Amino acid sequence: MSTKYKRIIIKIGSNVITKADGLPNNERIAHLVQQIAEVKKSGIEVILVSSGAVASGRSLITVADRCDAVAARQLLASIGQVKLINTYAHLFEKVDILCSQVLVTKEDFRDRLHYLNIKNCLEILLQHQVIPIVNENDVVSVTELMFTDNDELAGLIASMLNAQALIILTNVDGIYNGNPQLETSKIIHEVNGKGVDLSAFVSQRRSQFGRGGMITKTHMAQKVAQLGITVHIANGTRDGILTNILSGDMPHTRFIPQKNASGRKKWIAHSETSATGVVELNDGAKQALTSDKATSLLPIGISAINTDFKKGDIIKLIDSHGSLIGLGRAEYSADKAREKMGQKNQKPLVHYDYLYLQ
Known part of the structure; x- marks a missing residue:
């Protein structure tokens, strides 16, 4: 054999x-x-x-x-x-x-x-x-x-x-x-x-x-x-x-x-059904994440927080049409993400190491 x-x-x-x-x-x-x-x-x-x-x-x-x-x-x-x-x-x-x-x-x-x-x-x-x-x-x-x-x-x-x-x-x-x-x-x-x-x-x-x-x-x-x-x-x-x-x-x-x-x-790849939060990304963030370059999800790329989540939860990342881009583990809560949304020089919401793309 x-x-x-x-x-x-x-x-x-x-x-x-x-x-x-x-x-x-x-x-x-x-x-x-x-x-x-x-x-x-x-x-x-x-x-x-x-x-x-x-x-x-x-x-x-x-x-x-x-x-x-x-x-x-x-x-x-x-x-x-x-x-x-x-x-x-x-x-x-x-x-x-x-x-x-x-x-x-x-x-x-x-x-x-x-x-x-x-x-x-x-x-x-x-x-x-x-x-x-x-x-x-x-x-x-x-x-x-x-x-x-x-x-x-x-x-x-x-x-x-x-x-x-x-x-x-x-x-x-x-x-x-x-x-x-x-x-x-x-x-x-x-x-x-x-x-x-x-x-x-x-x-x-x-x-x-x-x-x-x-x-x-x-x-x-x-x-x-x-x-x-x-x-x-x-x-x-x-x-x-x-x-x-x-x-x-x-x-x-x-x-x-x-x-x-x-x-x-x-682990994250198989967690779609257990994801709590839903985060909508703008086109720039979608393009950055789906390129060949390893990238984390920064608050500047977020256009909306559709569903609440806590730090450590698995969240769904969607585009403006609602299509799933990927899954990731949240580095902080939905409330903090709303505060930082659209701002430069902020800590990533999802680090590349905890990001799975479809």
Whole structure:
């Protein structure tokens, strides 16, 4: 297995390990565990982000028709998470590997201290040769508290742990330049640069059992690649997929990484949903920030403070049309920013080291 990767995140989608009847595909899970064991024994650290708790729950209990959708999901996820982790633990035990369960919610990533606590937990597991199996805690994550899907969570974990690669296993061979069911459609083997618009090629349709569609995957993959991490989107239902991706023998879509970003910028890049303040910039500031020169956001470039924030909060930076330019950590409060707005020779509201541009 020839690869330069030292640490990878493997995200397994619901459709990969769920049969057509909605029940878990235990043979597929066992085959993936065998491959993960091979990858780990070759010296690569592996963090697994696995969907499938709801499917596992469905194999154990029938939900009453009167249950609403959120309650049914909580019931199935709560029961199924135990079954899923036991399945993994049993299979990894057979190959002399210890795994652990790490359940998280979006709230855990909003605060830099919580974020670092999760990071430290995952690092100590890896140091002790344990494979962390990360999943969203669907029992408490409902509606606006949820990640878009586990792709978003996997991207966040990849950024947090400075992984070299993120492998997203789905039930198609990659991103196609048309409808995957048409013979004329071909796999896009490489995507290079954040400016590539793939939305024209990608189906809006969501997977049968998962929450996320291919558009979510492509947006997240481009963001993660922009932060310096290679992203592979491949077909997890193919035999030997992981070992073949790592040895370069399997057709799939690879997002080429851009310049590596700092740990702080990686955290800020994934903080859009937890941003409190909204700051509108004038055209001069927008031009300065989006140029190739490293620049902090100075008060002279601010045209309006649209929403209040405190020192240390993540804030959205928008242009005069309301389009998102980037995200940053506020060096002082909205009240102070209003006082300094439009003035020269003032301390930056967002320092370059804490600034992430779209």
